[in-house]
Amino acid sequence: MTRILIVGAGPTGLSAGVELARRGMDVTIIDKRDEASGFSRAVGILQSTLDLLEASGVSDKLRQEGVQVRGVKIFDQDRQVFAFNLAPDSNDENGFLLCLPQDRTEAHLRDTFVALGGDLRMSTVLEDLQQDQDHVTAYFGAGKSEVFDYVLGADGVRSTVREILGIAFNGFDLPEDWSIADADIDGWANPDTFVAYRLAGSSIVIAVPLSAIRVRFVSNTADALASLPVQPKVSNLRRSGTFKISIRQVERYDSGRVYLAGDAAHAHSPAGGRGMNLGIADACAFAECLVSGQLDAYGSQRHAEGAKIIRASETARKIATARSGVGRFAFFSVLRIIGLFPGLVSALVRRFVLR
Numbered sequence: 001m002t003r004i005l006i007v008g009a010g011p012t013g014l015s016a017g018v019e020l021a022r023r024g025m026d027v028t029i030i031d032k033r034d035e036a037s038g039f040s041r042a043v044g045i046l047q048s049t050l051d052l053l054e055a056s057g058v059s060d061k062l063r064q065e066g067v068q069v070r071g072v073k074i075f076d077q078d079r080q081v082f083a084f085n086l087a088p089d090s091n092d093e094n095g096f097l098l099c100l101p102q103d104r105t106e107a108h109l110r111d112t113f114v115a116l117g118g119d120l121r122m123s124t125v126l127e128d129l130q131q132d133q134d135h136v137t138a139y140f141g142a143g144k145s146e147v148f149d150y151v152l153g154a155d156g157v158r159s160t161v162r163e164i165l166g167i168a169f170n171g172f173d174l175p176e177d178w179s180i181a182d183a184d185i186d187g188w189a190n191p192d193t194f195v196a197y198r199l200a201g202s203s204i205v206i207a208v209p210l211s212a213i214r215v216r217f218v219s220n221t222a223d224a225l226a227s228l229p230v231q232p233k234v235s236n237l238r239r240s241g242t243f244k245i246s247i248r249q250v251e252r253y254d255s256g257r258v259y260l261a262g263d264a265a266h267a268h269s270p271a272g273g274r275g276m277n278l279g280i281a282d283a284c285a286f287a288e289c290l291v292s293g294q295l296d297a298y299g300s301q302r303h304a305e306g307a308k309i310i311r312a313s314e315t316a317r318k319i320a321t322a323r324s325g326v327g328r329f330a331f332f333s334v335l336r337i338i339g340l341f342p343g344l345v346s347a348l349v350r351r352f353v354l355r
């Protein structure tokens with residue numbers, strides 16, 4: 001039987017594991033962590049991702065636990081300038097963005113992988129890879145090694161696999177700090193709505209509901225909560241911190257029998273909420289290509305898709321953070337005009353954002 005090693009038990013590695021294991025493949029996932037990450041980064045799960053994880057039953061579990069976000073509001077400071085529903089019909093089965101903390105998404109993927117008979121080994125570090133025409137030998141330290149038919153590097157933005165393969169990660173890093181805060185808010189007025197605040201200069205804060213009371217705030221300022229134009233009543237600050245953003249993509253997604261997926265292959269800003277979704281799509285494409293004997297197509301297909309998403313995310317980030325008065329004026333003028341056509345807005349969002 002074909003033996004596959006997946007390096008990294010994040011959403012990308014786990015999705016690849018689930019998709020391969022459910023098709024009867026012999027899959028091992030390793031991760032250098034002792035236990036699952038409690039660090040919740042991604043929140044939004046797109047309809048296209050739910051479609052991909054439907055066959056394994058993971059999507060049903062995500063839907064049961066996640067919050068369905070059905071509306072969008074945009075504020076200029078504390079003044080609401082734009083609001084619309086993702087679907088004109090509030091009962092529309094697909095007219096929402098599903099929001100769930102990343103650690104919960106990973107928990108459902110992990111449970112499903114193990115239930116399908118997958119081999120998950122934590123506290124296992126990939127140190128080196130050597131390959132010939134038929135096999136790849138993976139070295140795990142302390143003299144331990146194992147032979148596999150294929151390896152998928154889903155080991156995140158500082159990928160060891162990418163480094164071992166010597167594949168360039170071209171792009172640049174944004175100079176500013178971004179910030180994140182997860183907080184329980186008393187009387188949060190938007191429990192099923194995505195809210196974006198344009199602040200002075202080029203600053204923004206995004207608020208995304210994670211439950212009826214828990215809200216995720218992300219900002220391109222150093223303190224997302226403090227930057228809000230009206231201070232909410234925080235009953236419990238679960239987590240806050242800052243992070244840097246890179247805009248990068250590998251020059252190629254494969255080398256011999258070793259492949260890259262997820263953040264190991266691409267990085268971009270949270271604008272558009274695509275990072276985890278793109279990684280899961282890479283993972284499912286890898287599984288499909290492997291099972292159908294078309295691995296040759298994987299690299300070029302995913303490179304093109306990744307480049308497209310990075311371009312779209314960069315366009316969204318630049319529009320949302322335009323510094324000049326002209327840029328701000330154009331941003332709000334366009335919103336006011338398209339606000340006159342709510343049906344068109346819903347259609348565009350469903351076509352270009354949710355899928």
Ligand SMILES: Cc1cc2nc3c(=O)[nH]c(=O)nc-3n(C[C@H](O)[C@H](O)[C@H](O)COP(=O)(O)OP(=O)(O)OC[C@H]3O[C@@H](n4cnc5c(N)ncnc54)[C@H](O)[C@@H]3O)c2cc1C
Pocket residue numbers: 007008009010011012013030031032033037041042043044102124125126127154155156157158159160161180243261262263264270273274275276277278279
């Ligand atoms: C603040 C923030 C907010 C975000 N919000 C969103 C959002 O709303 N929507 C969205 O789609 N995306 C979002 N993202 C991006 C998303 O979190 C990432 O794209 C996603 O986690 C990538 O998953 P991955 O599995 O590719 O990599 P990771 O989640 O980084 O997993 C990689 C795993 O590999 C393991 N590993 C690394 N090296 C080795 C080694 N040598 N041996 C063994 N194991 C190893 C690590 O321990 C880790 O568990 C956000 C990111 C941040 C920082």
